[in-house]
Amino acid sequence: MNLKQMEYFVAVAEQLNFTRAARQCFVSQTAMTLQIQSLEEKVGVPLFVRDKHHVELTAAGKVYLKEARVILIRAEEAAKLARTAAEGVYGELTIGFIRGYEQSRFSETLRSFREAYPHISIHLVRENMTTLYKLLEDGTCDVVFNLSQFTQSFEDLEHRFLKRYPMMAVLYPGHILSGENHLQYRDLAREDFIIMQPKGRSNDEAEEVLICYNRGGFIPNIILREQEVQTVLLEVSAGFGIAILPEYAVRYYRNARNLVIVPLVREDGSAEQLDLEIGWKRENKNPAIEKLLAWMKTHEYTE
Template identity: 80%
Template structure:
């Protein structure tokens, strides 16, 4: 049996007249009769009692009518879902974001997108900077909100600039630099650093090493590597070392009694900043990616 045969049967059952049912379905009466007969043979029971002047449903036909209607409705719903998924209006989207970004207004971004596209199921992955690009590259992640240092290392990745975040030095109270209104990278050249990196990676793979070398001309002395912003800040407050973090990661700690957050400036007095972006793999076929990109482009991105 197939959906067409079900449609013909429902039409015949509702009309109780094969001629009118055939016209409704735009087929001949002979074709209607043959389709109903074929359906009955496949099911193994008669669905109609009929003669030249009368058509009515059998007990089996009445049961089958209810089920056939439900199947046809469900089939139409499935087709609609398939069409909306192909258009990116429904489906799944795995979004990565850099550790610490949960301190920002990222949840507001996710909420408003979810309100606009409630049928797109969102899954979140939180990782460090370079790991997010690897997750994009291997297809684990569809899009990533990330600092934009390493995009050029991945040929298939596309990226879109979102905004620039000021960089902050995070010190413990009593540190000799804690009273400064601002600092420069070179002021931290002799400090011990606590950074957000997985354990076991060499210094030349640490993003902070590249940033400190490019902006301050020194290789930082890394004394601890942590995965969570809260752990980094705890160790800084305990006097284990200092940290450099984007403003979004420390905005809720700027008035904390056990931490001192000092803006980093360039030699010309302008803020030290890092670009923040949304990145995706160009060859990823997920149509929901384009919906999020369109949404970000047409809504003011504020953090």
């Protein structure tokens, strides 16, 4: 049996007339009769009592009519859901974001998008910079909010600039540099660094190493690697070492008594900055990605 046969059956059951039902379904009366006969064979019982002048439902036909109507309604609903899913109105979206970014107003972005597309289910993954790009590669994440350091290393990656964040040196009170209004990377060459990286990774895989080398000309002495911003800040405040973090990660700690946050600047006095981007894999055809990108394009990004 199929949905078309159910539609024909419901038409005959409502009209109690094969001719009118055939006309309603735009088929010949012969085709209608053959389809009903085929349906009855598949169901295994007669659904109609009929002769040349009279058509009525059997007891089994009355039961089948009730269920057939439900099935046809559900089938139409399923078709509508499939169409809206293909358009990105329904579906799922796995969003990765860099560790520490939860300190920003990222939640406001997510909330606004959910209000616009309440039927897109969002899953969040928080990771470090390099891992986020790998999660795009293996399909774990559909899109990522990440600092754009290694975009050029991934051929299939599409990306869009979102915002530029100032970089901050985070020191403990009493540090010899804590009284400065601003610092350059080279001023930190002799410091002990606390970074947000998984333990066990070699130094040449740490983003902070590349940034310090490219911008300050030195390889930082990394003494601790942590998973959480709060742990990094606690260890800095305890005098274990210093950290370099984007402004969004420390914006709520600018007035903390046990931390000193100093802007980093370049030789010309302009702010040291890192770009935040949204990235996605070119071959990922999840339609919800396009909805998110279009939404972000039409809404000013103010993280």
